[in-house]
Amino acid sequence: MSNTLIDAIKVRRSQYALGKALPQSREAVTALIQAAVKHSPSSFNSQSSRAVILFGDESLAFWGLVEDELRAIVPADAFAATKQKLDSFAAGAGTVLFYEDQDVVTGLQGRFPLYADNFPVWSEQASGMAQFAVWTALANAGIGASLQHYNPLPDAAVARRWNLPASWKLRAQMPFGSNEAPFGEKTFIDDAGRFRVFG
């Protein structure tokens, strides 16, 4: 099968060996990330997704805040492994923080009470779509990335550090940078048990 979107989707992988080099300027990478989030779908076109894009020392500062939080709760003898993992994310060129604006969610719940229970779920789904779009766009620009979930540990410190609105809820973190190692093996379950086609 040949299809440009499927080909682009196949390029996206989790990259844990990140370096600081970027194949494009920070401005170009920013524009790419912004376009990916902007053109991702959202329920009722509510556009609840927000992104904070951190480069260089700002990204390092983020992983430092995560480290501070983890140091307080991870047993000292296990911290070396934790620190090594955090350092691998900090080794990249930057980090995208994915947020969902809860003011948008509660606004929709007020306007459409019939769907009130669905809006938080749809917001999560919209976030996932935005994350996937950014990840795929970065991969196709030759930029490695992985998806991390240290929220809610650093949320308050991050909101203070970058003066973010209280309504923004952190959902995921995507460290990115140069691909410094081949991707790991990936296996797939059988299509036969996964898909059912009728008609």
Ligand SMILES: Cc1cc2nc3c(=O)[nH]c(=O)nc-3n(C[C@H](O)[C@H](O)[C@H](O)COP(=O)(O)O)c2cc1C
């Ligand atoms: C919803 C979701 C949550 C994930 N959370 C994490 C995570 O917290 N840490 C991590 O290293 N990878 C995380 N991943 C990445 C998956 O482990 C990875 O995509 C999967 O193993 C397939 O490998 P690939 O990304 O190389 O295709 C997550 C992926 C998804 C879709």
